[in-house]
Amino acid sequence: MNHKINRVVIVGGGTAGWLSAGVIAAEHCIESQKGSPEDSFQLTLVESPDIATIGVGEGTWPSMRSTLQKMGISETEFFRECSASFKQGTLFKGWRTGADDIYTHPFTAPQSYTEVNLAPHWQTAREQINFAQAVSPQSALFADKLAPKQISTPEYAFNVNYGYHLDAAKFAEFLRKHCVEKLGVTHIKGNVTAINSADNGDIASIATDSHGNIEGDLFVDCSGSRALLLGQHFGIPLCSKNDVLFNNTALAAQIPYTDENDPIESCTLSTAQSAGWIWEIGLPTRRGIGHVYSSDHNTEERASEELLSYIASTVSEQAAAAATLRKVQFSPGHRAKFWHKNCVAIGMSAGFIEPLEASALVLVELSAAMIAEQLPANRQVMDLVAKRFNDKFLYRWDRIIEFLKLHYVLSQRRDTQYWRDNCEASSIPEQLTDLLALWRHQSPWHRDNNNVDDMFPSASFQYVLYGMDFETMPSQTQRRSEQAEGLRAGNLFQENMARTQQLQASLPSNRDLINKIYTFGFQKI
Amino acid sequence: MSNYKILSKEAHKDLRVNTERSAAYGDNIMYTMTFPMEFRDIQSCYPIFFCKDPESGQLYPAALLGLEQDQNLFLSDSGWDASYIPMMIRRHPFLIGFQADPDGAEGATKPVVSIDSDSPRLIDSSEKQSSEKEGSSEKGEALFNQDGTASDFLQSSIGTLESIHRGLEHNKGFIAALLEHQLLESFTLQITLNDGSNNELAGFYTIAEQKLQSLDGETLAKFNAQGYLQSIYMAIASFARLRPMIDKKNAQLA
Numbered sequence: 001m002n003h004k005i006n007r008v009v010i011v012g013g014g015t016a017g018w019l020s021a022g023v024i025a026a027e028h029c030i031e032s033q034k035g036s037p038e039d040s041f042q043l044t045l046v047e048s049p050d051i052a053t054i055g056v057g058e059g060t061w062p063s064m065r066s067t068l069q070k071m072g073i074s075e076t077e078f079f080r081e082c083s084a085s086f087k088q089g090t091l092f093k094g095w096r097t098g099a100d101d102i103y104t105h106p107f108t109a110p111q112s113y114t115e116v117n118l119a120p121h122w123q124t125a126r127e128q129i130n131f132a133q134a135v136s137p138q139s140a141l142f143a144d145k146l147a148p149k150q151i152s153t154p155e156y157a158f159n160v161n162y163g164y165h166l167d168a169a170k171f172a173e174f175l176r177k178h179c180v181e182k183l184g185v186t187h188i189k190g191n192v193t194a195i196n197s198a199d200n201g202d203i204a205s206i207a208t209d210s211h212g213n214i215e216g217d218l219f220v221d222c223s224g225s226r227a228l229l230l231g232q233h234f235g236i237p238l239c240s241k242n243d244v245l246f247n248n249t250a251l252a253a254q255i256p257y258t259d260e261n262d263p264i265e266s267c268t269l270s271t272a273q274s275a276g277w278i279w280e281i282g283l284p285t286r287r288g289i290g291h292v293y294s295s296d297h298n299t300e301e302r303a304s305e306e307l308l309s310y311i312a313s314t315v316s317e318q319a320a321a322a323a324t325l326r327k328v329q330f331s332p333g334h335r336a337k338f339w340h341k342n343c344v345a346i347g348m349s350a351g352f353i354e355p356l357e358a359s360a361l362v363l364v365e366l367s368a369a370m371i372a373e374q375l376p377a378n379r380q381v382m383d384l385v386a387k388r389f390n391d392k393f394l395y396r397w398d399r400i401i402e403f404l405k406l407h408y409v410l411s412q413r414r415d416t417q418y419w420r421d422n423c424e425a426s427s428i429p430e431q432l433t434d435l436l437a438l439w440r441h442q443s444p445w446h447r448d449n450n451n452v453d454d455m456f457p458s459a460s461f462q463y464v465l466y467g468m469d470f471e472t473m474p475s476q477t478q479r480r481s482e483q484a485e486g487l488r489a490g491n492l493f494q495e496n497m498a499r500t501q502q503l504q505a506s507l508p509s510n511r512d513l514i515n516k517i518y519t520f521g522f523q524k525i
Numbered sequence: 526m527s528n529y530k531i532l533s534k535e536a537h538k539d540l541r542v543n544t545e546r547s548a549a550y551g552d553n554i555m556y557t558m559t560f561p562m563e564f565r566d567i568q569s570c571y572p573i574f575f576c577k578d579p580e581s582g583q584l585y586p587a588a589l590l591g592l593e594q595d596q597n598l599f600l601s602d603s604g605w606d607a608s609y610i611p612m613m614i615r616r617h618p619f620l621i622g623f624q625a626d627p628d629g630a631e632g633a634t635k636p637v638v639s640i641d642s643d644s645p646r647l648i649d650s651s652e653k654q655s656s657e658k659e660g661s662s663e664k665g666e667a668l669f670n671q672d673g674t675a676s677d678f679l680q681s682s683i684g685t686l687e688s689i690h691r692g693l694e695h696n697k698g699f700i701a702a703l704l705e706h707q708l709l710e711s712f713t714l715q716i717t718l719n720d721g722s723n724n725e726l727a728g729f730y731t732i733a734e735q736k737l738q739s740l741d742g743e744t745l746a747k748f749n750a751q752g753y754l755q756s757i758y759m760a761i762a763s764f765a766r767l768r769p770m771i772d773k774k775n776a777q778l779a
Binding site: 150151152153516519520521522523524525 | 577578579580581582583584704707709710711730
């Protein structure tokens with residue numbers, strides 16, 4: 001029972017598998033291990049040669065920068081090999097009224113957010129300028145399809161915060177090469193044929209058709225929605241969240257640019273539809289466009305019509321005519337727990353919901369980081385770490401689900417059953433209902449993030465709330481702090497305008513900077 | 526703006542070049558690219574830093590001439606006040622251009638001497654209805670002799686261009702070696718002048734001396750053989766030239 005945990009086996013080789021491998025290996029696979037070879041840390045990834053990866057998660061959070069950096073990846077190579085582009089946030093169309101309304105959720109927090117809460121000061125000017133533009137330069141930058149930095153900015157550094165859009169299939173392959181060649185991960189190609197149990201119910205080994213039994217101390221289930229180990233073997237059930245988030249089907253297409261020099265969007269576009277929304281993600285090589293919708297509220301035929309009409313109007317009639325749609329169905333929700341005995345699930349095996357705020361990859365990053373950091377020393381303490389892991393990630397899933405639901409409940413749309421159902425009180429998580437009541441009287445700020453595991457900073461809530469026209473009433477009483485801040489706030493709004501203009505004048509376009517990365521690369525300093 | 530043309534005897538036979546150093550001719554620049562081959566001369570007059578080309582992000586060594594944009598503390602009413610003028614200053618109005626090389630492989634180019642036909646340094650002597658027979662009394666340096674051969678001035682300028690051409694190649698290797706061994710670090714310098722004004726030198730890089738001191742013998746031997754070691758120490762020593770520049774600025778303020 002007290003043997004060391006030093007053989008980690010990852011099952012599944014999609015983005016989740018290789019990203020987890022990279023994060024764990026970067027921390028633990030060290031060439032000159034002390035002691036005998038049996039004592040050294042071993043990381044093995046078993047990948048089926050027969051199962052195609054599903055390639056979800058083409059958008060990342062800014063957290064991906066430090067994840068890549070910690071793995072020792074050159075950002076230049078990442079851009080060159082993964083068809084990556086810069087993402088600075090999300091632009092939402094039609095969510096408020098279904099007409100041409102627009103709001104943004106940029107990655108950069110409002111000006112001087114740590115010191116001053118600009119939201120109450122903006123309230124008085126809300127008719128003149130939208131919230132995101134008043135407090136941060138970023139939405140103006142991505143409206144102009146600009147990059148978040150210059151070619152002379154060192155790798156991973158920025159003028160304004162950014163994450164990435166990427167080609168998930170290329171990304172998995174890029175990570176595989178890095179893990180195997182640089183980080184000492186053992187790659188085994190084979191199909192899992194059986195799971196062999198130990199006396200205590202742990203997984204002792206997995207049987208493969210090509211390499212026999214592969215023993216391990218900790219098994220990471222990255223087998224996708226099949227959840228081979230945690231779901232099929234251990235029978236940990238999926239908690240459905242379909243009653244909160246209705247979307248369960250996606251139609252995805254890859255659309256080439258009309259001209260190879262067409263500008264590349266530097267944010268994700270999300271356009272509300274009759275029973276779901278359409279994403280548009282700009283890569284240097286193509287656009288990824290897809291429709292995620294509720295099959296209870298829409299037919300596949302109507303959903304594809306909406307998607308093709310979007311492509312026809314935003315790209316071209318020809319592109320719509322030539323588009324091939326790929327259908328993906330999913331059950332929105334997550335496992336009742338993620339770590340059971342000596343098995344932990346990461347990626348779609350742990351759960352999946354609509355990609356509205358690109359939460360898939362960040363959960364992989366966070367899960368792998370926690371395993372890397374808190375790798376149990378022995379089997380005895382593993383259950384304690386497992387409990388921590390489960391508590392933490394159940395909390396995180398709840399926060400993500402609430403934040404996604406927030407996008408729907410603020411809508412004024414009542415044109416279809418889908419939007420009406422989304423505002424049904426019974427579909428809204430209790431904590432979200434409570435927060436909405438509170439935010440009527442005080443805007444979200446740091447006081448709303450009292451847990452380090454909160455997934456979305458209070459600034460994100462501000463962007464969505466005030467982007468969606470939510471109104472927070474002025475303080476009932478005169479407040480000394482707000483009066484004192486008034487002048488400061490005015491200055492910050494001015495500073496933000498000046499900074500916006502300065503950045504608009506100095507930043508290259510998303511396309512130009514990516515071309516420069518291909519030609520010159522980023523400097524490390 | 527610059528307008529570079531390939532230099533030809535036919536098109537440019539009557540041109541003369543004014544070699545005076547003055548802000549009017551664009552010499553009022555804060556820094557200029559330099560090359561290890563001239564470090565010995567540069568470091569006797571100017572601090573050597575490293576900076577990035579904004580168009581490519583590529584690093585290159587630079588001689589510092591001023592403490593802020595458009596300031597060159599070595600320019601005075603009587604010209605350039607230093608014993609050595611950097612090659613990249615002396616090259617004007619010439620530049621190395623590249624044209625397709627018909628004798629080379631497909632896509633091959635060869636360097637050619639180009640001239641900035643919009644440079645304020647150029648004097649077209651044919652335009653003057655001058656009675657002077659000999660150009661020698663005219664202002665500036667002729668490009669071509671009467672017999673159509675290159676003048677001494679042009680020959681020396683071509684020599685400078687050739688040195689620059691080699692220097693650019695040399696810089697690539699030098700910078701790559703510095704980056705590989707993490708020998709460059711970013712650096713910001715706050716300079717407070719006697720009048721209380723603050724100048725901030727930002728966006729420059731310098732030799733990371735701690736890293737340099739921890740280099741292993743093998744790398745040092747390699748750097749020595751490549752000539753990089755001497756260049757590195759000259760760059761470090763050149764720092765001492767910053768003080769005289771600040772003094773010069775203070776003297777101007779006084």
